[in-house]
Amino acid sequence: MKLILKALALACLLTPLSAQAETRIPWLNGCTVWPLGCNFAWNQWGTDFSNSNWASNWATDQSDLTTMYNDGVRVVRWWVFTDFGSSPTWSGTGNGSTCTGLPAGWAANMVTAANWASAKGMKFYFCFSSFDMGNTANTGWAHDDVISNATTRNSFINNAVVPICQALKGNQGVFGYDIINEPEWIIQSSDNGGATSGYRQNSLANLQAYVKAMATAIHANADQPCSVGSASLKWNGKDYNFWQGLGLDFFDAHFYDWMVPYYDPTTVAPSTLTWYKTGSPDAGKPIFVGESISTPNSQYTGATSGIAGNANAQQALAIAVMNNGYSGILPWAWTDSANNCQASITPSWGNFITAYPNVVAVQCPSGSATSTITPTRSSTPSSTANATFSSTITPSVTASPSRTATPSSTVNATFSSTITPSASSSPSRTATPSSTANASFSSTTTLSSTPTASRTASASSTATSTVTSGPSSTDSATPSPSSTATASRTASASSTATSTVTSGPSSTDSATPTASPTASSTGTTGASPTETSTPSASPSPTASSTSTLSASPSPSSTASGSPTSTASATPSFSSTATAALSFTASATLTATPSATATSSALASFTASPTSAAPTASGAPRILKVVPLPNPGPGELRLQLSAPADRLELRIYSTGYTLIGAWTLQGSWPQGWGQALLPSSLLAKLPEGLSYLRIRASRGTASGAWVGTPLFKR
Numbered sequence: 001m002k003l004i005l006k007a008l009a010l011a012c013l014l015t016p017l018s019a020q021a022e023t024r025i026p027w028l029n030g031c032t033v034w035p036l037g038c039n040f041a042w043n044q045w046g047t048d049f050s051n052s053n054w055a056s057n058w059a060t061d062q063s064d065l066t067t068m069y070n071d072g073v074r075v076v077r078w079w080v081f082t083d084f085g086s087s088p089t090w091s092g093t094g095n096g097s098t099c100t101g102l103p104a105g106w107a108a109n110m111v112t113a114a115n116w117a118s119a120k121g122m123k124f125y126f127c128f129s130s131f132d133m134g135n136t137a138n139t140g141w142a143h144d145d146v147i148s149n150a151t152t153r154n155s156f157i158n159n160a161v162v163p164i165c166q167a168l169k170g171n172q173g174v175f176g177y178d179i180i181n182e183p184e185w186i187i188q189s190s191d192n193g194g195a196t197s198g199y200r201q202n203s204l205a206n207l208q209a210y211v212k213a214m215a216t217a218i219h220a221n222a223d224q225p226c227s228v229g230s231a232s233l234k235w236n237g238k239d240y241n242f243w244q245g246l247g248l249d250f251f252d253a254h255f256y257d258w259m260v261p262y263y264d265p266t267t268v269a270p271s272t273l274t275w276y277k278t279g280s281p282d283a284g285k286p287i288f289v290g291e292s293i294s295t296p297n298s299q300y301t302g303a304t305s306g307i308a309g310n311a312n313a314q315q316a317l318a319i320a321v322m323n324n325g326y327s328g329i330l331p332w333a334w335t336d337s338a339n340n341c342q343a344s345i346t347p348s349w350g351n352f353i354t355a356y357p358n359v360v361a362v363q364c365p366s367g368s369a370t371s372t373i374t375p376t377r378s379s380t381p382s383s384t385a386n387a388t389f390s391s392t393i394t395p396s397v398t399a400s401p402s403r404t405a406t407p408s409s410t411v412n413a414t415f416s417s418t419i420t421p422s423a424s425s426s427p428s429r430t431a432t433p434s435s436t437a438n439a440s441f442s443s444t445t446t447l448s449s450t451p452t453a454s455r456t457a458s459a460s461s462t463a464t465s466t467v468t469s470g471p472s473s474t475d476s477a478t479p480s481p482s483s484t485a486t487a488s489r490t491a492s493a494s495s496t497a498t499s500t501v502t503s504g505p506s507s508t509d510s511a512t513p514t515a516s517p518t519a520s521s522t523g524t525t526g527a528s529p530t531e532t533s534t535p536s537a538s539p540s541p542t543a544s545s546t547s548t549l550s551a552s553p554s555p556s557s558t559a560s561g562s563p564t565s566t567a568s569a570t571p572s573f574s575s576t577a578t579a580a581l582s583f584t585a586s587a588t589l590t591a592t593p594s595a596t597a598t599s600s601a602l603a604s605f606t607a608s609p610t611s612a613a614p615t616a617s618g619a620p621r622i623l624k625v626v627p628l629p630n631p632g633p634g635e636l637r638l639q640l641s642a643p644a645d646r647l648e649l650r651i652y653s654t655g656y657t658l659i660g661a662w663t664l665q666g667s668w669p670q671g672w673g674q675a676l677l678p679s680s681l682l683a684k685l686p687e688g689l690s691y692l693r694i695r696a697s698r699g700t701a702s703g704a705w706v707g708t709p710l711f712k713r
Contacts, residue, residue, distance in 0.1 A: 035328030037075035046086035051105035072349025098155035114173030123175035130181035165222035215247035225249030237273025288328035314348035
């Protein structure tokens with residue numbers, strides 16, 4: 001039996017980018033979403049949130065939404081207003097009248113629906129308006145001058161849109177807002193719009209003014225993102241660039257089979273769209289498919305294989321757009337009898353969630369924990385601090401400079417770093433630590449010394465590195481040890497700090513130090529205990545600090561320094577905390593990212609948080625997976641970003657049905673390794689083509705799922 005990698009067209013459909021995560025849409029609190037769902041799009045045209053029959057309508061909605069959820073729908077696009085005939089409320093029936101507000105109970109009923117969705121694990125993508133407002137068949141009302149008349153527009157925004165945004169601000173049952181559905185159908189042909197017969201036409205400039213004003217109001221009153229439900233990629237960056245620079249948070253393009261082959265999101269990559277490219281104010285923003293083919297197994301005629309004729313065509317279409325760089329998909333529509341998606345998303349969405357659970361799940365930053373730290377000192381007592389920690393980059397500096405002495409030198413050292421200083425002189429402060437703490441310190445150290453002898457020292461170098469990450473805590477300390485030393489001293493220092501390293505002492509001595517400081521992390525400190533003592537020890541106080549950061553990624557680097565100098569001096573030292581390390585040294589700088597930091601300072605303590613800071617995942621990621629031809633048991637070759645102790649495997653048929661799941665325990669190193677497939681898996685593996693999904697874990701940290709085709713013969 002052999003497992004061999006086949007170059008099959010279906011492979012790209014069923015395997016997400018293994019070296020690069022799917023593109024996601026920014027949402028609340030730094031979290032991101034990959035919307036998988038459908039269009040509702042309404043229960044009762046234009047009156048879904050009215051108090052009129054709300055109880056019975058909402059009971060029907062809940063039943064439909066529960067079925068959607070059970071079928072794998074996680075985001076639902078729901079129209080708030082349609083053609084402006086039934087809602088919102090107006091001062092008159094025709095253009096020129098102004099919006100006076102919302103029907104009774106409207107915003108409260110939307111909150112009820114959103115709260116229910118949040119508790120269920122769903123989200124609504126609320127659509128505020130549609131090209132239907134321009135339909136000349138509408139009799140008895142016309143309010144599409146919200147597009148062309150600033151007074152009407154402002155009344156609609158202030159009296160209908162703003163109250164809804166304010167009522168739903170921060171509500172986790174709301175994914176975002178669609179400003180207008182398919183506006184291209186009411187843009188005049190002279191502006192290259194869709195200019196559909198039977199609809200009043202508008203200039204592109206007026207539509208853009210409407211979109212920009214709506215986006216501005218949404219941003220001022222809501223914290224969920226907004227977009228425009230563009231009718232096609234044709235107007236959304238492919239042939240024309242209608243919606244660039246208007247304040248949209250992401251882009252939304254609809255897709256139906258008439259758009260094949262020119263505007264097919266399975267073949268047209270977002271990176272080819274005009275607004276996406278470098279130099280655009282929207283460069284790199286995500287785009288998703290806000291409406292798509294209801295039954296792609298029979299309706300899709302594009303070039304991407306594995307969709308047409310497939311019983312799980314919706315899943316295949318979703319995988320194709322995901323692998324092409326799109327950020328989600330919502331087929332049309334649950335309540336449209338002519339183009340209904342209910343049957344086609346079952347079991348496609350359930351299978352997609354099984355295969356890509358991390359894609360569909362809301363992904364959030366590791367969180368901000370606040371910890372209280374109470375260091376104990378032997379001199380002037382303790383301080384309480386909140387620590388915030390950032391991630392890690394370790395530049396390594398080697399210097400062998402020499403400078404001629406003058407009696408005084410000043411070093412301004414600002415460094416952002418997790419630090420645990422230690423002092424070797426009498427006024428030492430010793431802290432009681434415990435932690436792998438994520439802390440954030442800023443300190444400025446000012447050294448001032450007046451030597452009575454001369455030493456050789458020198459240098460001038462600048463190193464800059466920055467990293468940002470996590471949780472928070474602060475410690476404050478302004479130690480002022482002062483000491484007198486007579487005789488020679490030998491100092492050794494090793495320092496780690498992330499952020500900015502700039503050199504700059506001015507001093508004249510005769511000495512030749514050789515130092516390799518290492519920098520990593522970012523932070524802030526600030527309490528102010530003071531200690532004073534006169535040590536009789538011959539060496540002047542030497543300080544070093546250490547802290548361990550939890551961050552991902554965690555490359556590593558080391559540095560050590562043993563500068564030596566001989567001096568007869570009466571130095572006095574003082575230090576204050578701020579953010580960025582600066583010292584003078586002529587040196588060669590090399591930077592290597594690292595996750596642990598050591599840093600020198602004037603006094604010493606270790607932080608001991610009373611509440612645990614979050615740890616970085618350190619999750620091993622599978623960078624590549626290759627099934628090897630093998631006359632014996634099936635073998636996989638894996639390239640891992642970090643060591644792993646567990647592999648999870650799932651095998652799927654060509655119909656995307658789960659055949660079985662297995663977990664392998666063992667030890668796999670960083671880099672290339674191998675894994676033998678268990679005999680129970682091989683026994684279940686069907687002849688011919690199937691698909692493997694695999695992810696690596698270490699402890700409780702798991703990497704992303706990746707996939708590859710398998711072929712058994």
